[in-house]
Amino acid sequence: MRSHSGIEIRRCRPLLGTLVEIACQGSPHDIDCAFTAMEKVQRLMSFHDPTSDVARMNRHASRRPVKVHPWTWRVLKSAQEFSRKSDGVFDITMARQLVKWDYLPRSGTRLCSAGSWRDIVLDDEHNVQFRHRLIVDLGGIAKGFAVDRAVAALKNNSVTAGIVNAGGDLRTFGSASEVVYVRHPVEPTRTAGAVRLRERAMATSGVYFERRKYRGKYVGPILDGRTGQSACELISVTVAAAECMIADALTKLVFTLREKVAGLLAQYRADALLLERNGTPSWMFHSPCDTRDQTRFD
Amino acid sequence: MKSEFAFIALPISALVVPSAFAVRYLTVDQAQQAIFPGKSFTAAPVKLTSVQRKAIEQASGVRVLHDEQQVWRVSGGGWFIVDEVVGKHEFITYAAGLNPEGSVKQIEIMGYRETYGGQIRDQKWRAQFVGKTSKSTLKLDSDIKNISGATLSCRHITDGVKRLLAFYEIALRH
Numbered sequence: 001m002r003s004h005s006g007i008e009i010r011r012c013r014p015l016l017g018t019l020v021e022i023a024c025q026g027s028p029h030d031i032d033c034a035f036t037a038m039e040k041v042q043r044l045m046s047f048h049d050p051t052s053d054v055a056r057m058n059r060h061a062s063r064r065p066v067k068v069h070p071w072t073w074r075v076l077k078s079a080q081e082f083s084r085k086s087d088g089v090f091d092i093t094m095a096r097q098l099v100k101w102d103y104l105p106r107s108g109t110r111l112c113s114a115g116s117w118r119d120i121v122l123d124d125e126h127n128v129q130f131r132h133r134l135i136v137d138l139g140g141i142a143k144g145f146a147v148d149r150a151v152a153a154l155k156n157n158s159v160t161a162g163i164v165n166a167g168g169d170l171r172t173f174g175s176a177s178e179v180v181y182v183r184h185p186v187e188p189t190r191t192a193g194a195v196r197l198r199e200r201a202m203a204t205s206g207v208y209f210e211r212r213k214y215r216g217k218y219v220g221p222i223l224d225g226r227t228g229q230s231a232c233e234l235i236s237v238t239v240a241a242a243e244c245m246i247a248d249a250l251t252k253l254v255f256t257l258r259e260k261v262a263g264l265l266a267q268y269r270a271d272a273l274l275l276e277r278n279g280t281p282s283w284m285f286h287s288p289c290d291t292r293d294q295t296r297f298d
Numbered sequence: 299m300k301s302e303f304a305f306i307a308l309p310i311s312a313l314v315v316p317s318a319f320a321v322r323y324l325t326v327d328q329a330q331q332a333i334f335p336g337k338s339f340t341a342a343p344v345k346l347t348s349v350q351r352k353a354i355e356q357a358s359g360v361r362v363l364h365d366e367q368q369v370w371r372v373s374g375g376g377w378f379i380v381d382e383v384v385g386k387h388e389f390i391t392y393a394a395g396l397n398p399e400g401s402v403k404q405i406e407i408m409g410y411r412e413t414y415g416g417q418i419r420d421q422k423w424r425a426q427f428v429g430k431t432s433k434s435t436l437k438l439d440s441d442i443k444n445i446s447g448a449t450l451s452c453r454h455i456t457d458g459v460k461r462l463l464a465f466y467e468i469a470l471r472h
Contacts, residue, residue: 011332012323012407014392014452019407021321028332168446177302180444191445198302204446238446240303271303284305 011035016042016143016166024154024162025174033157034150034164041146044072045138047095047104057128058095058135065127073126075138075145075245082141082249083117083225085264089256090249091117091225095137101214101230103221104137116225139221143169144203144248151244164244171201171244184279185236192236192279201244205251206236224256231255235277240287241270259283319445322409324393330370330378333395333404339370339378344469358464360457367465376403377470379462383454388412392455400466402459412450 010023011031015038022031046052053072060066068076082090093116098104115132122128143166150164151171161174172178177198184190185206195202205222212218220230237254241247246268253261254272265272265285274283324332330339344367346354351362363384370378375398382391390410395403 010323012321012410013405014407014455018452019390019410019450028335163444165444165446167450170444170446178444179306180446182446194306195446196302196304196306198300200301200303202303202446242301273305281305287303 015039016146018143018167020150020164020166022150022154022162022164024159026154026157026159026162030154030157030159034153037149037153038146038166041071041142041149044069045075045142045145047137047139054136054138057130061128062130062133065123065129067125067127070126071145071149072138073122073128075142076120076122076128076136078145078245078249079138079141080117080120080122082253085267086225086253086257086261088116088118088225089253090140091223092136092138092140093117093120093134094223094225094228095135097223097228097230098137098139098221099135101212101221104139140252141245141249143167144201144243144245147171147201147244168205169201169203169244169248172197173199182238182273182275183236185275186277186279190279192275193273193281195238195240195273197240200240201242201247202238202240203244203247203251204236204238205255222252222255233277235282236275238273238275239265239270240272241268246270319413320409320411324406324408326380326393326408329380329393329406329408332406333393334372334376334378337376338373340373342369342371343367344369344465346465346469350468353468354461354464357467358457358461360461360464362461367469369470377466379465380408381458381462383458385450385454388450388454390450390455392458394459394462396462396466396470400463400471402463405455405459407455410450 008025009028009031010021012019012021013035020038022034024030043049044053047054049055053068057066057068079092095104099106115134119131119134120128121131147164147166147169148171151173154162155173161176163172163178164170170180177196179194179196180202181191181194182204184192222231224231237251239247239250239254241250247270250265250268250270253264254274258274262285266288269287271287272285273281276282346365346367351365354362368380372378377396379394381394382389388410391408393406393408397403
């Protein structure tokens with residue numbers, strides 16, 4: 001059976017802390033290759049796995065340079081770029097706050113209070129060194145990167161169309177467009193709308209089910225690196241961009257900065273959709289690139 | 299190729315959605331071929347004794363919900379197991395392939411149901427993964443194929459696999 005989008009095979013595996021679904025116009029072998037690429041990203045960038053690049057950096061990089069895989073290095077480079085362009089709102093060293101609030105496990109990490117993204121030094125030989133006792137977490141960006149690697153693996157196998165969805169971080173490629181339903185920010189089995197996507201990545205972040213109380217106040221896993229405060233409004237943010245890693249990172253910035261992030265979205269040629277807790281869109285940003293004429297909001 | 303991003307506002311009828319999202323990916327046959335391509339399978343269901351059940355719970359730290367485990371012996375070595383896990387909001391059926399020495403070869407999700415405040419253990423939903431009778435191919439309930447937003451965590455599957463590995467040690471290995 002060939003559907004309108006030509007997708008013939010759909011598989012789902014537990015990965016990256018969620019259920020990852022890959023659908024494509026290809027063979028089981030193609031899908032295996034895509035999952036293998038994502039497993040590799042998980043192995044390299046997991047905060048929990050003691051043998052990952054991230055765990056090795058967190059243990060040693062404040063004392064000596066740690067050599068990481070080129071993929072990890074690329075993600076770190078991108079994270080640094082997001083930090084620079086957002087004046088530190090995006091900051092992977094906020095991991096220490098996530099540990100404090102129990103979003104990340106304490107084991108094997110020493111809490112540290114000083115330092116920021118500016119203290120991460122990357123050299124061209126893929127070595128990483130921290131100028132302070134830091135810990136980093138790539139949770140806000142690695143899932144998107146994994147989706148991009150899966151798409152690259154499918155394309156590398158000459159697959160012409162497909163979609164990879166890692167718990168809401170997704171990317172579609174091929175000539176047909178896919179309809180993606182966006183969950184209601186507060187009632188996740190309701191949909192608040194749908195987005196038609198073609199040749200594009202999209203990520204959605206919401207905090208309703210992730211926020212928790214810490215010393216009487218609500219906290220959430222999306223942090224403003226400048227203040228260490230979390231954004232825990234009951235909204236959902238959807239960003240579309242060319243690459244899923246970009247969409248993934250930008251959702252966190254839209255959460256914190258809302259309309260003030262428009263300039264950055266334009267730089268990355270990204271679109272954004274902000275849903276309020278009643279499910280209605282309160283802000284839409286259309287990238288000023290070639291998507292504009294096709295962007296429709298009834 | 300030109301990219302596209304268009305927000306489609308949905309009619310109210312579409313917004314007041316189902317109390318559950320459900321996806322079916324693989325039948326038992328399909329899952330077997332996905333994990334062990336070209337092999338043949340001999341059903342070897344296991345009924346646990348209460349002693350075995352306790353031992354599995356102790357070794358894995360995970361509760362055993364069913365005494366009966368759907369197991370197949372794979373030609374040339376290895377095991378194929380169909381299992382299910384239940385979370386607060388989800389019911390997931392999955393297949394685990396074990397290598398002859400008991401390590402995990404591959405996990406494939408066969409299907410899941412996601413409900414909030416609804417009935418997780420839908421008998422009809424479960425029935426389609428039992429045995430090798432289901433002939434249906436991949437099908438999604440309703441027209442919702444792709445969803446973006448807060449999604450299911452795989453924590454329960456991680457626990458389920460932990461339990462299966464203890465099950466292997468206690469009930470399959472010897």
